[in-house]
Amino acid sequence: MVCIPCIVIPVLLWIFKKxxxxxxxxxxxxxxxxxxxxxxxxxxxxxxxxxxxxxNGLPTKGSTEVSDKKKD
Known part of the structure; x- marks a missing residue:
C-alpha cells in the first residue's frame, strides 16, 4: 500500500504548478x-x-589504471 502523503503531495504540487x-x-x-x-x-x-x-572526486590510493580482467 502507498501512504496518503505519497499520493496527496504530488497531486497538490501538480495543482499548484498547473x-x-x-x-x-x-x-x-x-x-x-x-x-x-x-x-x-x-x-x-x-x-x-x-x-x-x-x-567521486576524492583522491585515490594506489594506481589509477582500470583493469579489464575480473578479480577472483
Whole structure:
C-alpha cells in the first residue's frame, strides 16, 4: 500500500504548478526581484586539478589504471 502523503503531495504540487503558479509568480517576481550575480575578481576560481582523483572526486590510493580482467 502507498501512504496518503505519497499520493496527496504530488497531486497538490501538480495543482499548484498547473493552476496557481501562473497567477502567483508575476506577483512574487515584482516583490522579490532577482539580484545580479557579482563576478569574483579571482581568476583561479574555476580551475580544479583532477589528477589522481577517483570517480567521486576524492583522491585515490594506489594506481589509477582500470583493469579489464575480473578479480577472483
Amino acid at each position: 493552476f496557481l503558479e501562473p497567477y502567483i509568480y508575476p506577483v512574487v517576481r515584482r516583490i522579490w526581484p532577482k539580484k545580479a550575480i557579482q563576478e569574483s575578481s579571482d581568476n583561479n576560481t574555476g580551475n580544479i586539478d583532477c589528477k589522481g582523483a577517483g570517480t
